[in-house]
Amino acid sequence: MPTALALSPHLDDAAFSCGGTLAQLAAGGWRVVMVTLLTASVPEPTGFALACQLDKGLGPEVDYMALRRDEDRAAAAALGLHAPVHVALREAPHRGYASAPELFAETRPDDTLADDLVPVLARLMAEASPDLLLAPQGVGGHVDHVQLVRALTAHSPACPVLWWRDFPYTVRHPDPKEPFRDALADLPTIIVRLSPDEEAAKHAACAAYASQIGFQFGGPAGLADRLAAEGARETFRLAGALPDGLMLA
Secondary structure, eight states, rough: OOOOEEEETTTTHHHHHHHHHHHHHHHHTTTEEEEBBBBBOOSSOOHHHHHHTTTTOOTTSOOOOOOOOHHHHHHHHHHHHHOEEBOOOOOOOGGOOOOOHHSSOOOOOOHHHHHOOOOOOHHHHHHHHHHHEEEOTTTTTTTTHHHHHHHHHHHOSSSEEEEEEOOOHHHHHSOOOOOTTTHTTTSSSEEEEOOOHHHHHHHHHHHHHHHHHHHHHHHHSHHHHHHHHSSHHHHHHHEEETTTTTOOO
């Protein structure tokens, strides 16, 4: 059975950006593993880190990341995937980034996440022996996404990579920040068109991240509108050649 490994910075990125493709692969007989790299619980958060959960209506007593890991399990089930993998590295608000603008600015000089991720990625790929990777392009410029792209590029994976366009940044601005646009420009574009069942599975998976829907989209109706704006398709840049026999719709 061929294996696809989806490498998500946060607990929602893979489902938001390529959930339909993951569902399509799983339905086609692939073993699909969704890995989220920044899922560590941090006891007694303060400052901006605490604000990131308070603004979602979650009090300081809530283990925010544990809640989100449960949401991720529900999202994976909605897509028909195996249980997701959660790596206990810290999100940017727990690495010294102290405001929302800082999340989309230059990476801090003391942020070692890209270096820290390289051995983690090597271990994950040695364990899974993937035939295909799926990973973010870094559209939007979030520092966590940028650091993952840097780490994966440094690792130079042997298998092909489908670099996804990071949703919802793709629909928030007509010309979103794309720090790796030039690096990816020569790679062919792959457009995966989703069947109604795949589109429904993606919608259900995105809705499973209930803690994020109000903040990100203003509620369920906003989520539906944003997904509709994608036109039942997911767009990638392909590094390498797709595995033999893989026909993405």
